[in-house]
Amino acid sequence: MLTIIVILAVSGALLLGAAWGIYGRLSKALEGFIVAVAGGALIISAVLELIQPATEKASLWAVFAFVLLGAGVFTGLAYLVKKKWGSDSGGGLLAAITLDGIPENLALGVALIGSGPMQVAALAGSIFLSNLPEAAGGAKEMAKSGHSKAKVFGLWAATAVILSIAALAGNLLMTDVPESILALIKCFAGGAVVASLATEVFPKAFKEDAYWAGIATTIGLVLALFLDQLG
Known part of the structure; x- marks a missing residue:
């Protein structure tokens, strides 16, 4: 039940965000600040929940190799999506959005x-x-480019479904995997x-919120560290 609640909450953020972008007003500075807070929190979460525990189950060289492999695969695919396919088309936008979210939701x-x-x-x-x-x-940029609001929201809804599947796959398919492989x-x-x-x-974050992004990143990092210590 916890798994379903967490996955729905995280993927639901895409629907809430899309509605916010289409029908509400979005301050660039606020957007950048929130993104920076999230980035700071993700630094701690990625290290403490994904990478550091693996050092107890596998060699440091194996940990280094797979962290580097994950970064390399993401970077290569991101390059293909944005430089080769173009992120302005509907398929390119969906690919870019999904590519960014899949590793995060898989990790979740x-x-x-x-x-x-x-x-x-x-x-x-x-x-x-x-x-x-x-x-x-x-969603705001897509609506500005001439797409109907219904089409834009539908695209983000489809993305939320895809990312929910990624999170469920990461949880359900890995349950019986040996700890060394899971690490x-x-x-x-x-x-x-x-x-x-x-x-x-x-x-x-820096583009939208300039130097306040540094403060926001630190806030996110400290909050995530505080939550981790509570656990």
Whole structure:
């Protein structure tokens, strides 16, 4: 039940964000601030919930290799989507949005296996905060480009379904996987999350909120660390 609630809450952020972007007003500075808070929280969550525990189950070289592999795969696919296919088309937009969310939601699903409620809350909360302004900003730009509001909202709803499936897959399909293998899978997901932070989250936060992004990132980092310690 906890798994379903967390996944619905995180994916629901896409629907709330899309509605916010289409029908509400979105301050660029506020968007950047929220994205930076989420990025700071994701740093802690990726390290403490995905990467660091793997060092107790696998060698440091294996951990390093799979973190790097996850970052490399994400970066390569992101390049193909944005540089080769173009992110302005409907398919390109869906691919870009999904590509950014899949490693985060896969990581969330895997992290739900054997983690305490506070640790899960830290990861889920940071992904929620990341998804909300991303969906709002993306939906707003798509509506401006001439797409109907219904079509834009439908695209984000489809994306929420895809990301929910990713989180469920990460949780259900990995339950019986040996701990040593699960640790390396978490490293792969963690590397992808770190790469998304470096290429997507922090550049966007600084662009929208300038130097306040540094303060916001620190706030997110401390909040996530506090939640982890409570667990």
